[in-house]
Amino acid sequence: MATATVTPPREAAERSVRRARQIGEVLLAVENISLRFGGVRALSNVSFDIRRGEIRAIIGPNGAGKSSMLNVINGFYQPQEGRIIWKGRALSRMRPYDAAKGGIARTFQNIALFKGMSTLDNIMTGRILKMRASFFEQALWIGRGKSEELRERAFVERILDFLEITHIRHVPVGKLPYGLQKRVELARALAMEPELLLLDEPMAGMNLEEKEDMCRFILDVNEEFGTTVALIEHDMSVVMDISDRVVVLDYGRLLADGTPEEVRNDPAVIEAYLGVSHG
Amino acid sequence: MIYRETGQFRTSYAEDQAIFRLREDRIGIIVILAIAWVGIPLVADEYLLRAILIPFLILSVAAIGLNLLLGYCGQISLGTGAFMAVGAYAAYNLALRLPEIPLLIDFLLAGLIAAGIGIVFGLPSLRIKGLYLAVATLALQFFADWAFLRVHWFTNYTPSGSVTAPPLDIFGWLVDTPLEKYWLCLAFACATALFAKNLVRSRIGRSWMAIRDMDIAAEIIGIRPMHAKLSAFAVSSFIAGLAGVLWAFVHLGSWEPLAFSIDMSFRLLFMVIIGGMGSILGSFLGAAFITILPIFLNQVPAMVGIQLSTAMVSHLEFMIFGTLIVLFLIWEPHGLARLWQIGKEKMRLWPFPY
Numbered sequence: 001m002a003t004a005t006v007t008p009p010r011e012a013a014e015r016s017v018r019r020a021r022q023i024g025e026v027l028l029a030v031e032n033i034s035l036r037f038g039g040v041r042a043l044s045n046v047s048f049d050i051r052r053g054e055i056r057a058i059i060g061p062n063g064a065g066k067s068s069m070l071n072v073i074n075g076f077y078q079p080q081e082g083r084i085i086w087k088g089r090a091l092s093r094m095r096p097y098d099a100a101k102g103g104i105a106r107t108f109q110n111i112a113l114f115k116g117m118s119t120l121d122n123i124m125t126g127r128i129l130k131m132r133a134s135f136f137e138q139a140l141w142i143g144r145g146k147s148e149e150l151r152e153r154a155f156v157e158r159i160l161d162f163l164e165i166t167h168i169r170h171v172p173v174g175k176l177p178y179g180l181q182k183r184v185e186l187a188r189a190l191a192m193e194p195e196l197l198l199l200d201e202p203m204a205g206m207n208l209e210e211k212e213d214m215c216r217f218i219l220d221v222n223e224e225f226g227t228t229v230a231l232i233e234h235d236m237s238v239v240m241d242i243s244d245r246v247v248v249l250d251y252g253r254l255l256a257d258g259t260p261e262e263v264r265n266d267p268a269v270i271e272a273y274l275g276v277s278h279g
Numbered sequence: 280m281i282y283r284e285t286g287q288f289r290t291s292y293a294e295d296q297a298i299f300r301l302r303e304d305r306i307g308i309i310v311i312l313a314i315a316w317v318g319i320p321l322v323a324d325e326y327l328l329r330a331i332l333i334p335f336l337i338l339s340v341a342a343i344g345l346n347l348l349l350g351y352c353g354q355i356s357l358g359t360g361a362f363m364a365v366g367a368y369a370a371y372n373l374a375l376r377l378p379e380i381p382l383l384i385d386f387l388l389a390g391l392i393a394a395g396i397g398i399v400f401g402l403p404s405l406r407i408k409g410l411y412l413a414v415a416t417l418a419l420q421f422f423a424d425w426a427f428l429r430v431h432w433f434t435n436y437t438p439s440g441s442v443t444a445p446p447l448d449i450f451g452w453l454v455d456t457p458l459e460k461y462w463l464c465l466a467f468a469c470a471t472a473l474f475a476k477n478l479v480r481s482r483i484g485r486s487w488m489a490i491r492d493m494d495i496a497a498e499i500i501g502i503r504p505m506h507a508k509l510s511a512f513a514v515s516s517f518i519a520g521l522a523g524v525l526w527a528f529v530h531l532g533s534w535e536p537l538a539f540s541i542d543m544s545f546r547l548l549f550m551v552i553i554g555g556m557g558s559i560l561g562s563f564l565g566a567a568f569i570t571i572l573p574i575f576l577n578q579v580p581a582m583v584g585i586q587l588s589t590a591m592v593s594h595l596e597f598m599i600f601g602t603l604i605v606l607f608l609i610w611e612p613h614g615l616a617r618l619w620q621i622g623k624e625k626m627r628l629w630p631f632p633y
């Protein structure tokens with residue numbers, strides 16, 4: 001199993017003190033979610049919550065239902081049972097558009113970028129919900145049609161800068177190496193200025209250096225903008241290092257939920273997950 | 280180094296987002312516009328204007344319309360001819376039945392009617408894709424062919440079904456010489472190109488491209504597929520409708536329902552594929568290619584002493600189109616426009632092969 005250590009122990013301790021102050025009320029809760037595909041039970045009666053400001057990891061063996069869980073949260077899959085409580089409002093189903101509008105952004109396990117568009121245009125799509133220009137303003141490049149483009153371009157430039165990808169702004173994303181594509185996808189999600197950022201295996205397939213960069217970006221986003229993060233990750237050392245709390249799924253069931261320390265010492269988890277080698 | 284990007288530092292995002300980012304491109308477009316507006320009118324004879332340039336400009340407009348839908352939004356349509364027909368007959372009937380409306384306003388209203396039909400026939404795109412959508416738009420084509428042939432109200436009960444456009448009176452300017460018609464079409468082509476270019480570099484164009492490239496991811500960042508697809512159908516058919524009006528009123532003068540048959544739809548599809556999907560420039564290149572090729576085939580073999588029959592020329596034409604389309608689809612889906620861009624990049628670096 002590859003490891004990527006980002007924080008030395010003393011700093012980590014300091015961080016946990018700071019974090020206790022940062023973490024706030026429940027932002028999102030899933031309650032008794034069950035999701036079936038024909039005979040396959042992808043999720044069975046899963047409940048957990050995500051608090052504002054925290055980094056929440058979702059782990060579990062392959063096929064455990066992790067990606068399905070994210071898909072339920074942002075409205076991509078409709079669970080047969082259960083409900084989602086988003087900022088205190090209970091919903092029996094979330095729609096992708098409402099999720100986006102409400103401040104949930106995500107990245108995908110298999111990169112879902114717009115291949116024919118440049119890095120810049122890909123990230124600019126993340127600003128679409130912030131733009132108001134009318135059709136004619138856009139067609140004639142007047143008024144808000146022009147001013148919004150420039151304003152949002154400046155915003156996107158800051159993200160490019162933050163993620164250190166200014167040099168590829170005009171490159172079509174289809175031509176970028178895998179690691180950079182992952183970064184562009186994160187950039188597009190960040191462009192939405194989300195309250196909740198869902199990351200599906202943001203470090204999968206990366207080399208050590210790329211993983212460390214990605215960890216650093218996730219921590220920076222969380223600390224600087226207070227963005228709540230829920231991430232799926234297979235690399236245990238990363239999970240233990242950056243997350244505040246961990247949910248463990250196994251065969252669609254919730255196996256454990258707690259701090260990295262608690263989860264690591266949970267006998268059920270050790271048996272079902274940590275005992276088996278992954279990655 | 281004919282094209283130099285180095286040394287041209289863009290100091291603001293406004294400059295970086297301009298339509299023509301490179302100084303060479305800006306100079307290039309000014310030269311082309313000067314030639315189009317002033318140079319050609321000075322030298323072109325009536326044949327060149329009437330048989331080549333006017334149809335080329337109108338077809339470019341129609342190709343831009345189809346390109347927005349197919350090249351930018353990824354929605355295939357075999358019904359562009361039908362949208363042109365809707366535009367042409369709408370303008371004809373408006374001019375006939377409501378003569379108090381100025382003709383130019385009729386044109387725009389006809390475009391809006393075509394846009395409305397476009398939205399209705401775009402509805403299937405919310406459910407179906409690719410081949411199935413192609414068939415659905417083909418149904419529109421056949422429906423339009425039938426309606427304009429059989430519903431005699433549209434053709435004002437003329438016995439032959441052929442109708443004649445009224446004199447082209449644009450707010451008091453009587454457009455009747457080939458040169459004036461050329462200028463009118465050029466104005467429409469420039470306006471359409473600018474309008475389309477602005478759209479594709481704005482939010483709406485990005486939402487089209489997002490739908491084209493990955494509709495699932497588009498939905499997740501808050502793009503509503505229905506808005507994006509139907510707006511692409513609306514804008515595309517508005518432009519196609521306008522092109523239909525020009526084709527009927529300016530190019531043909533009087534026409535039969537056959538003028539906008541499936542043949543027209545396919546020609547436009549060829550233009551977009553050969554010219555370059557997802558490129559405004561490509562729409563012009565494709566239109567130029569398809570307008571010029573038959574003329575080239577008619578004249579060049581004769582010049583070198585080979586006598587080809589008319590039937591042979593039209594067969595050759597289709598064989599060349601067919602081959603090129605297959606080649607482009609396999610190797611260069613971005614068409615002539617992409618080849619031009621590659622050529623430019625080569626020039627940019629030349630003579631240094633780094």
Ligand SMILES: Nc1ncnc2c1ncn2[C@@H]1O[C@H](COP(=O)(O)OP(=O)(O)OP(=O)(O)O)[C@@H](O)[C@H]1O
Nearest residue numbers: 037040042060061062063064065066067068069109
């Ligand atoms: N759209 C779908 N249709 C049918 N079955 C699905 C679908 N999506 C997921 N599943 C099934 O649901 C189960 C959970 O899949 P999911 O992708 O959520 O797992 P995961 O924990 O993300 O696994 P991995 O670590 O491999 O990404 C699997 O058995 C999978 O085959």
Ligand SMILES: [Mg+2]
Nearest residue numbers: 066067068109
């Ligand atoms: Mg997964």
